[in-house]
Amino acid sequence: MLRPMNYCSDCGAPVEQQIPAGDNRPRWVCTACHAIHYQNPKVVVGCIAARADRVLLCKRSIEPRYGCWTVPAGFMELGESLSEGAARETLEEACAQIDIGPMFASVDLPHIGQVHIFFTGRLCGDYSAGEESLEAALFTEREIPWDELAFASGRFALECYFRDGGRCAGGQIHTGCIRGPRQAVQAD
Amino acid sequence: MLRPMNYCSDCGAPVEQQIPAGDNRPRWVCTACHAIHYQNPKVVVGCIAARADRVLLCKRSIEPRYGCWTVPAGFMELGESLSEGAARETLEEACAQIDIGPMFASVDLPHIGQVHIFFTGRLCGDYSAGEESLEAALFTEREIPWDELAFASGRFALECYFRDGGRCAGGQIHTGCIRGPRQAVQAD
Numbered sequence: 001m002l003r004p005m006n007y008c009s010d011c012g013a014p015v016e017q018q019i020p021a022g023d024n025r026p027r028w029v030c031t032a033c034h035a036i037h038y039q040n041p042k043v044v045v046g047c048i049a050a051r052a053d054r055v056l057l058c059k060r061s062i063e064p065r066y067g068c069w070t071v072p073a074g075f076m077e078l079g080e081s082l083s084e085g086a087a088r089e090t091l092e093e094a095c096a097q098i099d100i101g102p103m104f105a106s107v108d109l110p111h112i113g114q115v116h117i118f119f120t121g122r123l124c125g126d127y128s129a130g131e132e133s134l135e136a137a138l139f140t141e142r143e144i145p146w147d148e149l150a151f152a153s154g155r156f157a158l159e160c161y162f163r164d165g166g167r168c169a170g171g172q173i174h175t176g177c178i179r180g181p182r183q184a185v186q187a188d
Numbered sequence: 189m190l191r192p193m194n195y196c197s198d199c200g201a202p203v204e205q206q207i208p209a210g211d212n213r214p215r216w217v218c219t220a221c222h223a224i225h226y227q228n229p230k231v232v233v234g235c236i237a238a239r240a241d242r243v244l245l246c247k248r249s250i251e252p253r254y255g256c257w258t259v260p261a262g263f264m265e266l267g268e269s270l271s272e273g274a275a276r277e278t279l280e281e282a283c284a285q286i287d288i289g290p291m292f293a294s295v296d297l298p299h300i301g302q303v304h305i306f307f308t309g310r311l312c313g314d315y316s317a318g319e320e321s322l323e324a325a326l327f328t329e330r331e332i333p334w335d336e337l338a339f340a341s342g343r344f345a346l347e348c349y350f351r352d353g354g355r356c357a358g359g360q361i362h363t364g365c366i367r368g369p370r371q372a373v374q375a376d
Contacts, residue, residue, distance in 0.1 A: 001266045001267045002266065003266075004198075005197045005198075006197060006198055006199070006200065007195055007196065007197050007198070007199065007200035008195065008197070009193045009194060009195055009196070009197045009203075009225070010192075010193075010194055010195070011194070011195065012194065012195035012200050012202075014200075015197075022319065025265065037197070038263070039266055040230045040231065040263055040264055040265065040266065041231060041264050041265075041266060042228045043228065043229060043231060043303060075226070075228055076228055076229050076303075077213065077228065077229075078189045078190070078191075078227055078228065078229060078298075078301040079189045079298050079299075079301065080298050081296035081298050081365050082294065082296055082303060082363075083296075083363075083376070084298070102361070102363070102376075103294060103361055103363055106270065106291060108269035108270055108271075110266075110267050110268050110269050110272070111267075113266040113267065115231060115264075115270060131210065172360055172361075173290070173291055173360075173361040175270075175271075175290070175291055177269050188271070188290075
């Protein structure tokens with residue numbers, strides 16, 4: 001489950017897998033300076049940005065899932081909060097400013113070491129395709145290209161959003177887990 | 189904001205800070221093999237484990253905050269879900285099995301690149317101090333050593349829990365942000 005690592009990022013010597021004293025799982029440990037290089041899951045943040053009964057989706061211009069539609073989302077960066085990350089991704093992928101709303105859905109993907117966290121938000125003003133998008137567009141629930149969605153976590157967030165009546169209000173969180181490739185979300 | 193990195197973990201050559209093509213922020217990039225080493229926030233998971241009107245806290249036997257009390261919590265590991273991580277930390281720090289409940293609170297700490305996520309849970313059976321604890325004990329709201337709590341995020345989770353009536357039920361999430369050292373949580 002560790003991601004590949006050959007050399008110590010502190011001193012440049014080779015690393016090897018060891019279970020450090022007082023620990024209970026393998027880590028990459030430097031054979032020279034003995035630095036322990038912990039690896040942890042990454043967070044993906046996204047936003048269901050709405051205007052009236054429509055939500056904003058992006059058609060991906062990059063792999064994976066080139067040409068499929070996605071809720072604006074991407075890796076959370078150092079120095080930002082979850083909601084700031086979700087707003088930034090919406091700006092980068094759909095050139096859209098939003099009033100960010102509550103955290104709305106969380107999906108674990110333990111097989112790839114990721115957690116996907118979605119917010120709701122209200123679209124303010126214009127939108128257009130960002131660098132990682134071929135197109136950005138608004139869809140009602142019926143108009144959404146359900147068979148051309150890029151990711152199961154985004155599908156889960158959209159399904160929860162519309163099941164709740166398509167509201168931005170709330171604070172009620174929906175949680176689920178994806179246990180392997182090409183699997184759907186199992187709701188908690 | 190990048191964490192220190194001197195050498196490429198792929199090939200062992202020196203790295204330097206660069207903004208890669210198509211990116212908009214500095215990354216550690218290898219001067220030889222050009223691998224980009226992304227750094228992202230880490231997730232801490234914890235659990236407010238309850239029995240009737242009491243919650244389980246641990247007195248820390250390690251730094252930081254040696255001797256202060258904490259909600260069982262620690263870094264999420266690769267290969268687990270958020271709730272599995274919260275249950276594992278409760279087992280490791282308080283030797284306590286729990287029935288994990290809903291996600292309950294989320295606190296961003298952008299100044300240190302962390303997100304702290306708390307669950308509720310019901311305590312099943314015994315508990316005792318784990319390796320990182322001097323002591324584990326149950327407290328009612330009034331009994332909690334509020335002036336000896338280790339971390340502001342755990343305090344926020346406890347305050348929200350008792351303000352909601354000390355229930356494990358829900359799905360209502362409380363969110364907030366800590367913007368600097370020794371600061372309290374600003375609720376969203």
